[in-house]
Amino acid sequence: xxxxxxxxxxxxxxxxxxxxxxxxxxxxxxxxxxxxxxxxxxxxxxxxxxxxxxxxxxxxxxxxxxxxxxxxxxxxxxxxxxxxxxxxxxxxxxxxxxxxxxxxxxxxxxxxxxxxxxxxxxxxxxxxxxxxxxxxxxxxxxxxxxxxxxxxxxxxxxxxxxxxxxxxxxxxxxxxxxxxxxxxxxxxxx
Numbered sequence: 001x002x003x004x005x006x007x008x009x010x011x012x013x014x015x016x017x018x019x020x021x022x023x024x025x026x027x028x029x030x031x032x033x034x035x036x037x038x039x040x041x042x043x044x045x046x047x048x049x050x051x052x053x054x055x056x057x058x059x060x061x062x063x064x065x066x067x068x069x070x071x072x073x074x075x076x077x078x079x080x081x082x083x084x085x086x087x088x089x090x091x092x093x094x095x096x097x098x099x100x101x102x103x104x105x106x107x108x109x110x111x112x113x114x115x116x117x118x119x120x121x122x123x124x125x126x127x128x129x130x131x132x133x134x135x136x137x138x139x140x141x142x143x144x145x146x147x148x149x150x151x152x153x154x155x156x157x158x159x160x161x162x163x164x165x166x167x168x169x170x171x172x173x174x175x176x177x178x179x180x181x182x183x184x185x186x187x188x189x190x
Contacts, residue, residue: 034166093148096160096185099144101151103127109188110156112163113140114170116183125150151186160185 045064103109104122106129116132125141129152132139138165140153154170157163167183174180 005029010023017115061139061157069096096163096187098187098189099151100146101142101144101186104141104150104163106138106153108156109140109142109153110136110158111188111190112158112160113142113156114163114167114183115151115186116154116170116180119150120148120150122150125152154183 098117101109105126117125117128119128122141129139129141132152132154137154140156142151142153143149144151154161155166157166163185167185170183171181
């Protein structure tokens with residue numbers, strides 16, 4: 001009888017341990033799942049953080065004044081050193097640089113011109129001409145074969161005083177563009 005009781009008690013204890021083991025495993029798997037889910041959700045960046053950073057950048061962009069109209073540059077601007085010949089005696093009316101140039105694009109080239117850009121690459125000169133034409137100017141691209149340079153002329157005049165006034169007005173209009181502040185006068189040699 002002791003053996004029977006022992007067998008019954010052992011069977012009850014075994015079934016209790018199996019039920020407890022099952023419950024324990026169940027809680028262990030459930031707890032492990034919760035920990036894994038928590039780990040994945042707490043490590044990823046929240047979308048709102050990205051949105052806040054984006055909104056802040058947009059506000060700063062809007063707050064900054066636009067210095068030039070947004071234009072898409074198709075080709076990169078390649079800077080080339082400006083080489084100048086020793087000018088022959090300046091015309092009697094003022095200090096304009098004298099060069100022999102030929103018209104590449106545009107028309108209306110006169111004796112005195114306001115040069116706002118000089119490039120060793122024609123594409124860069126054409127891009128500046130396109131910008132100036134968009135601003136309402138009738139710009140001209142000329143080529144100086146002696147220096148192998150393309151000059152971008154914003155306006156051209158028959159007398160020195162008008163060209164000087166136009167240069168000063170151009171510099172004043174684009175006071176925020178450092179590249180236009182070096183605009184100079186060109187006297188075309190025949």
